[in-house]
Amino acid sequence: MNALILDLNLFIDLTDEQFFELCQRHELIRFERNADKKLVLMPLFGGITSIRSANLCYQLGKWNRDYTLGVAFGSSTGFTLPNGAVRSPTASWLKREKWDALTPEQQEKFAPACPDFLVELRSSNDDWKRLQTKMSEYLNNGAKLGWLIDLETWEVEIYRPNQDVEILESPVALSGEDVLPGFVFSLEEMISVV
DSSP states (O other): OEEEEEOOOOTTOOOOOHHHHHHHTTEEEEEEEEETTOOOOOOOOOHHHHHHHHHHHHHHHHHHHOOSSSSEETTOOOOOOTTTTOOOSEEEEHHHHHHHHHHHHHSSSBBBSSOOOEEEEEOOOHHHHHHHHHHHHHTTTTOSEEEEEEEETOOOEETTSSOOOOOSSSSEEHHHHHHHTEEEHHHHHHTTTT
């Protein structure tokens, strides 16, 4: 099932607070919001995708614990990007100074920041073009490094500012480069957990 986009703008103009409350009251629905305020309802992960997502978050979290350069997030975290969209990548990371610059209230809700690093996992029910558009949106809003990983073909698209997208076919591992120094993500480990 692909994401469902609802344009409620003709009926109601949800404030940021109302959108946050909507997401809290319906925690079984994965909501995002486009820059034009259209709601995006995404299907929940299936078992295998969820296991792989947890492994990805584990590897990122372990690196972050060891290096303490920022804050790592899982797939249920929403970020309000500078363009007004609210996005929730599969895994993400924000530099410590960006996180610390937010107020406690901003940290508790959808942080008004774009992750410095993020990953989107594509399962069989995700639209590839929609995810590629999201990756470009992250870059346009300040992301420094992004990986789009297709869980069916194991193709990886690497997104960096002001560079063409790099495509890798079934890599064993990915480097966090200078954004996440010392981080090496093992796709081999993620595949083997299922």
